[in-house]
Amino acid sequence: MTILSIIDLIAPFHPVLVHLPIGILLLACFFQWLTIRNGYAFLRPAIPVALFWGMIGAVVSCITGYLLALSGEYDETLAGRHLWFGIAVAIFSLIMYVLHRLSINERAARWLSLVLVILIAITGHLGGTLTHGAGYLTAGLSTEGKKQTALKPIPNIQEAAVYADIVQPVLEAKCFSCHGPSKQKGKLRLDSPQSILAGGKDGKVLIPGKADESEMVKRILLPIDDDDHMPPKAKPQLTENEVELLQWWVGSGADFNKKVKELQVTEKVQPVLQTLQSGDKLGKTLTDVPEAPVAKADEKVIARLRQAGVVVIPVALNSNYLLANFITAGPMVDSTLPLLRSLKDQLIWLRLDNTPIGDSALDHVAALTSLRRIQLNNTNITDKGLVKLKSLTHLQSLNLVGTKISAAGLLPLQKLINLKNLYLYQTNVSRNDFNNLQKAFPSAVLDTGKYHVPTLAADTTEIKF
Amino acid sequence: MTQKELHDQRLIREAQDTVRRMHTRRHFLKESAMGLGALAMGSLLGNCGRRHENVMSQPAFDPAHPLLSKSPPFAGKARSVIYLHMAGAPSQLELFDFKPELTKMDGQDCPPSLMEGKQFAFIRGVPKMLGPQAKFAQHGESRAWVSEHLPHFSTVVDEVSFLKSVTTDQFNHAPAQLLLHTGSPRLGRPSMGSWVTYGLGTDNQNLPGFVVLTSGGSFPDAGKSVWGSGFLPSVYQGVQCRSEGDPVLFIKDPHGMSRDMRKASIDAINKANQQEYEEYNDPEILSRISQYEMAYRMQITAPEVMNINDEPEYIHEMYGTKPGKACFANNVLLARKLVEKGVRYVQLFDWGWDAHGDAPYNALNIGLINKYRSVDKAITALLLDLKQRGLLEETLVVWGGEFGRTPMMENRNGNQNPYKGRDHHTAAFTIWMAGGGIKKGFTYGETDEIGYYPISGKVEAFDIQATILKQLGFDHEQFTYPFQGRPFRLTDVGGKVIHDIIA
Numbered sequence: 002m003t004i005l006s007i008i009d010l011i012a013p014f015h016p017v018l019v020h021l022p023i024g025i026l027l028l029a030c031f032f033q034w035l036t037i038r039n040g041y042a043f044l045r046p047a048i049p050v051a052l053f054w055g056m057i058g059a060v061v062s063c064i065t066g067y068l069l070a071l072s073g074e075y076d077e078t079l080a081g082r083h084l085w086f087g088i089a090v091a092i093f094s095l096i097m098y099v100l101h102r103l104s105i106n107e108r109a110a111r112w113l114s115l116v117l118v119i120l121i122a123i124t125g126h127l128g129g130t131l132t133h134g135a136g137y138l139t140a141g142l143s144t145e146g147k148k149q150t151a152l153k154p155i156p157n158i159q160e161a162a163v164y165a166d167i168v169q170p171v172l173e174a175k176c177f178s179c180h181g182p183s184k185q186k187g188k189l190r191l192d193s194p195q196s197i198l199a200g201g202k203d204g205k206v207l208i209p210g211k212a213d214e215s216e217m218v219k220r221i222l223l224p225i226d227d228d229d230h231m232p233p234k235a236k237p238q239l240t241e242n243e244v245e246l247l248q249w250w251v252g253s254g255a256d257f258n259k260k261v262k263e264l265q266v267t268e269k270v271q272p273v274l275q276t277l278q279s280g281d282k283l284g285k286t287l288t289d290v291p292e293a294p295v296a297k298a299d300e301k302v303i304a305r306l307r308q309a310g311v312v313v314i315p316v317a318l319n320s321n322y323l324l325a326n327f328i329t330a331g332p333m334v335d336s337t338l339p340l341l342r343s344l345k346d347q348l349i350w351l352r353l354d355n356t357p358i359g360d361s362a363l364d365h366v367a368a369l370t371s372l373r374r375i376q377l378n379n380t381n382i383t384d385k386g387l388v389k390l391k392s393l394t395h396l397q398s399l400n401l402v403g404t405k406i407s408a409a410g411l412l413p414l415q416k417l418i419n420l421k422n423l424y425l426y427q428t429n430v431s432r433n434d435f436n437n438l439q440k441a442f443p444s445a446v447l448d449t450g451k452y453h454v455p456t457l458a459a460d461t462t463e464i465k466f
Numbered sequence: 467m468t469q470k471e472l473h474d475q476r477l478i479r480e481a482q483d484t485v486r487r488m489h490t491r492r493h494f495l496k497e498s499a500m501g502l503g504a505l506a507m508g509s510l511l512g513n514c515g516r517r518h519e520n521v522m523s524q525p526a527f528d529p530a531h532p533l534l535s536k537s538p539p540f541a542g543k544a545r546s547v548i549y550l551h552m553a554g555a556p557s558q559l560e561l562f563d564f565k566p567e568l569t570k571m572d573g574q575d576c577p578p579s580l581m582e583g584k585q586f587a588f589i590r591g592v593p594k595m596l597g598p599q600a601k602f603a604q605h606g607e608s609r610a611w612v613s614e615h616l617p618h619f620s621t622v623v624d625e626v627s628f629l630k631s632v633t634t635d636q637f638n639h640a641p642a643q644l645l646l647h648t649g650s651p652r653l654g655r656p657s658m659g660s661w662v663t664y665g666l667g668t669d670n671q672n673l674p675g676f677v678v679l680t681s682g683g684s685f686p687d688a689g690k691s692v693w694g695s696g697f698l699p700s701v702y703q704g705v706q707c708r709s710e711g712d713p714v715l716f717i718k719d720p721h722g723m724s725r726d727m728r729k730a731s732i733d734a735i736n737k738a739n740q741q742e743y744e745e746y747n748d749p750e751i752l753s754r755i756s757q758y759e760m761a762y763r764m765q766i767t768a769p770e771v772m773n774i775n776d777e778p779e780y781i782h783e784m785y786g787t788k789p790g791k792a793c794f795a796n797n798v799l800l801a802r803k804l805v806e807k808g809v810r811y812v813q814l815f816d817w818g819w820d821a822h823g824d825a826p827y828n829a830l831n832i833g834l835i836n837k838y839r840s841v842d843k844a845i846t847a848l849l850l851d852l853k854q855r856g857l858l859e860e861t862l863v864v865w866g867g868e869f870g871r872t873p874m875m876e877n878r879n880g881n882q883n884p885y886k887g888r889d890h891h892t893a894a895f896t897i898w899m900a901g902g903g904i905k906k907g908f909t910y911g912e913t914d915e916i917g918y919y920p921i922s923g924k925v926e927a928f929d930i931q932a933t934i935l936k937q938l939g940f941d942h943e944q945f946t947y948p949f950q951g952r953p954f955r956l957t958d959v960g961g962k963v964i965h966d967i968i969a
Binding site for chain 1: 535536537538539540541607608609617618669670671672783784785786806807808826827832833835836839842843846847850851853854855856859907908909939
């Protein structure tokens with residue numbers, strides 16, 4: 002018992018102790034090179050002294066390190082490599098010390114000292130990897146931060162399988178290395194539903210429906226310094242979101258087949274699930290510029306459009322894709338619109354809102370088959386013209402606010418499967434049409450607007466003082 | 467000596483000075499091998515940094531058409547910005563940052579640990595803690611905490627991303643406002659709106675690209691510098707417009723002068739300026755010419771766009787406007803109209819949020835209640851109105867103050883203030899953003915249990931600026947302007963894009 006407790010007492014000092022031999026031995030090597038210059042010749046006697054005490058420090062570090070490794074908290078292969086390099090440092094410094102005592106030739110000693118520096122560097126790096134986790138040196142360089150999530154964005158989170166798409170990737174990234182096909186620490190495997198349910202040496206790890214009592218959740222929630230905390234301190238930890246998801250899955254029955262929408266989404270997990278959704282329905286795809294390269298548009302046409310007061314610019318400096326805005330084009334839009342036809346490969350965003358165009362103008366718009374986004378709000382277009390736009394297969398956003406469009410006029414566009422946003426405020430689309438339209442455009446956000454901000458008593462009263 | 471000779475002489479002297487400066491610098495470098503070595507290393511290391519492929523330099527500044535719409539370096543998600551600044555700094559603890567622990571400490575002496583090494587604007591000695599002066603509840607699907615003071619805004623929390631741990635290093639209004647809007651607490655830097663219009667121009671050449679609207683009865687403490695153009699060409703400074711009377715001062719033709727005569731006189735001035743330009747080649751003269759022309763065009767367009775009276779009654783009711791008066795709600799409605807017409811950057815300042823509690827008008831439970839009421843409906847209406855018009859996806863809306871308020875009750879110069887108030891607090895406050903490709907219904911950052919320090923998600927002014935620029939299509943580190951021999955940027959040497967709140 003006493004021996005055990007002494008081990009427990011001194012083993013934790015290893016990470017502190019190691020810095021002594023590192024410092025002392027590096028100093029010895031440094032002196033070795035300094036003594037090339039005559040001015041520093043007086044340092045020569047100090048070198049073997051430093052080597053000796055550095056060697057003692059290295060031996061002590063090896064012993065404490067070995068004891069620490071016994072705790073089993075560390076990755077065995079990595080800890081083993083670290084240990085052997087540590088021993089190499091100790092032995093090599095001993096050899097150098099002996100050679101110095103036998104007064105070997107200076108040049109050989111200098112090159113040997115370089116070898117020692119390299120050995121120390123490798124040992125130190127391995128030690129660092131053990132305590133801080135793999136990749137700690139470059140962690141500061143990546144923008145991802147220390148905790149990397151194993152989860153990739155999911156296109157439709159509601160339809161995702163909770164176990165296969167969310168839980169398993171987390172377990173795979175954070176648990177499989179010790180509880181998987183290659184290793185089964187604590188006789189536990191987490192790489193299949195059967196093995197998860199079977200549990201490990203200490204019994205079951207999962208009690209479906211009771212996250213707080215399930216060992217695999219409890220261990221993760223223990224403070225990181227606790228010996229029983231999982232994953233071990235040196236290993237990549239679960240992110241807060243991953244913990245939240247795991248708890249939610251176990252808490253709601255640990256079903257291996259259900260989809261997200263079939264489980265009760267709690268308040269806490271809702272925002273986490275939201276972060277998994279790749280982009281939200283708005284936003285991301287809307288500004289998407291096609292990845293396929295496109296030839297440069299005809300500069301002469303662009304110049305003529307600009308002459309007519311139309312803003313025509315590339316969507317980005319290094320892009321050939323264009324956006325056009327007719328906001329200052331004046332009343333002569335109908336005569337400039339045909340010019341757009343020769344930009345049909347490049348033009349992806351078009352603003353024709355608040356212009357006097359009608360259905361006939363949409364003939365020209367229908368030819369612009371690369372369009373992603375178009376604003377036709379507050380124009381004179383009707384259902385008759387809108388039909389023509391079914392040729393715009395890439396269309397993602399369509400703004401029809403303040404036009405005479407009706408639900409019947411929209412239905413022919415239902416083949417535009419990329420349509421994500423349909424703005425229908427102040428149109429002839431009524432609330433009764435809404436359900437039918439949503440069925441026709443299942444993946445689009447339909448916005449009929451007419452939002453109301455009620456006037457409360459407090460809005461119009463002031464506190465007098 | 468004639469005026470011209472005097473001027474020429476000055477020019478020659480300046481040129482000689484410049485040559486001498488060049489000389490001495492070269493001399494210095496030649497003498498100090500260290501210096502050269504360091505320079506060489508700098509340029510070597512510079513190449514080791516981030517790769518800049520696919521980044522083309524900014525479009526060249528065209529002095530004859532300084533406001534023409536330009537492409538951003540990257541395809542941005544937002545095309546315009548509406549920045550709602552509550553000048554005086556609203557209290558996060560009464561609006562968004564719910565701290566039940568603080569209720570328990572209400573009235574107790576402030577623990578010394580919170581005071582050590584701290585400087586406050588007014589608190590001296592040992593202040594008392596002050597619990598939240600509002601009831602809070604969670605709202606929307608995102609379950610965001612909002613207080614009873616914002617009953618309307620709490621219905622639209624699912625549209626916004628809250629930044630709960632914004633921090634600043636300036637505890638006085640003017641420097642803090644300057645830091646937030648110009649990237650430096652001192653005068654002289656261009657404001658964010660100037661940078662944006664410099665980089666993107668604007669879609670509507672009949673209106674200014676950068677409009678400023680103020681309300682609350684006073685200008686922000688930082689004065690007009692907070693929308694100044696600094697060292698950028700002066701055409702990029704914010705144009706202050708009014709929601710009462712003439713939208714732009716002197717936009718009406720003077721009494722007795724017809725529109726034609728006005729045009730003729732502007733033409734004459736421009737002709738004289740053109741001659742001046744041919745002689746001196748100063749690009750600022752071309753900017754001046756284009757500004758005169760824009761002013762003339764604005765005479766026709768501005769009164770129409772700036773007139774909110776043309777809006778239908780239900781829109782007025784939605785925003786809670788007060789026709790004929792200068793107020794925040796009118797400005798917000800005007801901001802929507804301007805963005806709709808292609809204005810790039812609309813900056814609102816609403817003064818009167820400085821809740822010290824030394825008088826009823828700035829007491830948290832008296833005067834500030836009126837402030838909350840004066841903005842709540844309008845802000846909510848803005849988000850919903852932009853949304854239903856399809857403008858929210860391209861318009862970035864930002865709301866916030868220049869810093870936050872302390873969890874302690876202010877005791878001015880050691881004496882208890884007569885009303886409930888809080889001192890300036892730099893370490894943690896709340897700003898929210900919406901639209902323009904920002905996540906919907908999201909909260910980033912958390913403060914400790916009394917809202918004193920951030921415990922996660924800390925962001926600073928530079929980060930907010932970097933994020934706004936990012937949404938407009940800029941890499942804030944590449945977006946620079948050469949001045950006094952070095953490239954300057956809005957975010958100085960700081961700024962990290964807050965990727966977490968980007969959809």
